[in-house]
Amino acid sequence: MSLRDKIQQGVMAAAMSAAQKVIAVAPDEWLPGGRPDPLIHQKHGLVGAQIPRIDGPQKVMGAARFAAEVPLEGMLYAALVYSTIAKGRLAALDTSAAECAPGVVLVMTHRNSPRLKSLPPFTVDMRSAAQDDVPVLQNDRIYWNGQPIALVLAETQEQADHAKSLLRPSYMEEHAVTRLAEAKAAGVETGSMMGMRFNDEINDAEKMLAASPVKVDEFYSTPRHNHNALELHAVTVIWNGNSLTVHDTTQKIAHTAWSLAHAFGLKTKQVRVLSPYVGGGFGGKGLWQHQLLAAAAARLAGRPVRLVLSREGVYRIIGGRTTTEQRVAIGAQRDGRFDAIIHEGVAAMTPNNNMPEPFIMGTRSRYAARAFRLGVGTVHLDMMANTFMRGPGEAAGTFALECAVDELAMRLGMDPIALRLLNEPQKDPINGLPFSLREVEKIFRDGAERFGWNRRNPVPAQRREGEWLVGMGVASGTYPHNRMPGGAARLTVTREGHATVEFAGQEMGMGTATVHAQITAERLGLPMTHVAVAYGDSLLPGKVMAVGSAQTASFGAAIAATHKKLVKELISLAGNDSPLAGLSPDEVGGLDGGLAKLDEPARHESYASILTRARRVEVSAQASAPLPLESMHWSMHSHSAMFCEVKVNTVTGEIRVSRILGAFDCGRILNAKTAASQFRGGIIMGLGMALMEESKFDERNGRIMNANLSDYHVPVHMDVPEIDVMWTDTPDPHAPMGAHGVGEIGITGTVAAVANAIYNATGKRVRDLPITPDKLLSVLPLSHSAG
């Protein structure tokens, strides 16, 4: 981050803090969500039903066209060459052999690349989608091991791949900081991002901890993770004069358009980003160097370009979850009440980005205590810019916090659920705001009953089945309810009673199109078959990234505002000869293909009748969502209670998760089918994080050594037991549709539940992830003979 960026962060933080103070005390009704969404009261319609994805058949038939499948006439294929040093300069790069290779049209290096304006990281400038401010092929500098140093364009992918292998770069190496210990020795800075400073102090936590009769004080560490979405990052680009069309796979459509326009000195309208299908995002599908390189090469070559990263390419140039070292200390009275919570540590990032992995986020609102000391320190390494990855902050942070709570429960001789419920806060423990929704007690009680928690032996290493030790663990997960600014939508209803809802949303496979079709149909009183959804196009309204489990709320609020405007327009078109005459938009809702008075459904007129009488073919409205101020007025969070049973082999230390249950407090569930898939997907990712995921970053040279899905382990089918999920379905009265996002809550809490179950099975506490067999071997009984 530059000094200017740092000052900007400081100003944002100050402005945010001032706004928070005012908004916290404003009357409820002044705020978005101050009056509950009328949709919350419709209990038997489309919302909440198990509705299959509307794009499911296209995907199953292979008809859905992804970014790497868009055919363009005269298209060239690109291959990237990656640096093999972490820092220094490109000394020489002879391109002649590659240029003479069959089919090669262009070899682009920093010497002939078009000049591009530098981009601010999106955590610094919220219009941007860029991850860091590293110049893209603008000079000979190397910033990380894996950085693109050249691009080859050829008539076929095979020709491009071959020509790339003929490039033999040489480097002038400089000392790179690739060892975490060295980075820490150089100094630790307090992390801050998007107006948040990750440092909270309430009372003297160290002093209270010292005086507490019972305490835990331990270090936990988590490794780097790489993004491994099923669909590789890919882009197909075409220039038409000064207009650029980009077929991308991204969770940041509008921001990608802004960024490309900024880099190439164009107006945002001159760039169109299309991304109708994204084969998994998880935080990794944003703007990285490859889109800029493809567009630059296409401009230079004067032909359309397709650039698909290899799996190794994804490991080299797409950042992932960074490594963390966390200290969690909890001081408690003998009855279990918390005196003090300390959660602090360091997360690695780079000199060129700003993503201080916010592992304290979940701790901020989780437990009551008299004193807090929470902090994220950052250190700089010369590596690929780290980024957001499912449950950023919470996934790693709840591992540390929830293991520490489990350790404390053991020391207190208390049941870990009872300890958690004893320390439930009445209001947000850090900012003092009231909770908008909090049913933590319910999910723990209901979950415990369904899982059979009472069958757990609280004494570790007691339950044995043949060669296997069996244990149960529990943990809580948490994730904030987020809504992003920039939500907007357009809604059109035709005389035939068909509707179209349009917004620049992103469908990453989680069911965005489906859920917005449901919501729109429900609001309009139309069957889903009569609602078309247009999304995945930067020319559509709205500038909302699909991040932070916030997309449904962000566009949902925009569709609600648009719907209200449309109803107003329809009432006015209906005029005085309508049963709706004299009603205000707040009194009216969609019903049976038309509008009706909410508490007097007989006062109804169909869209066909209104529009025919008004001699209109259709009526349209476009509106924006209000600023998301509600989360400065209420403390809005989702919660989970994760229950896990594991078996640990006493001979080999091999771990098998045999049962897992997630109980969720996430507001109203909009689609029971797609939400359950989101929960399960998050839980599976949590199993991977607990037991196997780890990027092997060679500290000698900053190179990732397991840049493939054979050596980088994610769970295979046999590692995943049947996953049970349940939810409260209690609406949050202050959230659009009463719903919270469900994309990330599944991974948070899962990791600690697995770790706690392993402890209960074996008596061994592993505090560094992943928990592999070798870490358990030393405590397992030596005799192989089954008990």
Add this chain to the structure above:
Amino acid sequence: MRSFRYIRATDTTSAVRAGHADGAKYLGGGTNLVDLMRETIERPTTLVDVTHLSRQITELPDGALLIGGAARNTAVAEHRLVRTRYPVLTRAIVAGASAQIRNMATVAGNLLQRTRCAYFYDNDGSHCNKRQPGQGCDAIAGFNRMHAILGASHACVAVHPSDMAVALAALDATVHLESVEGVRSLPLTEFYRLPAEQPDVETVLKPGELIVAVQLPALPFAVRSTYRKVRDRASYAFALVSVAAALEIEDGLITDARLALGGVAHKPWRAGKAEAVLRGKPTTEATYTAAAVAELADAQPLEENGFKVELARRTIVAVLGQLAGERA
């Protein structure tokens, strides 16, 4: 692009003639060789496809089983005589890779798989004496959790990745070779080399020599045999340690034993020292432990793989205990 000739051999004679050419490689299922070609680690100028040579699995008059080099791994694992007489082999094969890969992979190709050491594969960014003799070894002071504890050298600490070969080593399998110079046969245990100063040379194969068949000797007590593979996830992972074993027991005494280890060395590791300890001893845990300790006494773990010594010991003891408890 790097072009190569592709020849589909229809008989062994023409195969070995084509394979005699400089830069020729035999192609089995291609599940490893094609990957290595994509990474430009292997750069053959001629590929001789030998998948159309013998896939037969034949019982010989003396009770031995002759398996054609082109037999698919799945076909071997599913064969009735393999399942009933050599369960260790079926279990080893199905513990490896995935069903799709096993359907493609051939027996001869499986034996000639190359190590999965990450530094060996990282053509652009790492040093490896096996890939580029004399370049140095980045694994010795790098990521070596998966690497060798037995028989390694200062030049190379890589391990052989095959599961099937561990079972074959335990079963005293013979490999039948053919080249333009003639035919020869040798025990599988003498087929592989330890890395020493030349880790790029992994077998005693002469240039152009083809594995035409693998022969399992009649070994009646192998009905009491098994394979256990320890790994980081439930499937689709290479062994941390694996154990192939067969026991012959009479009146509570071990009269004969076969033991081989995987995931610990540059080759499937036949545990001769352990076998010597086992012969004539009672079927007790003390015996198994003594055997394991004897075999592992020479282990020289690296920074990250010290656990393999303990893991191998435990797994050997457990496997032998389990076999002894089974009814033959």
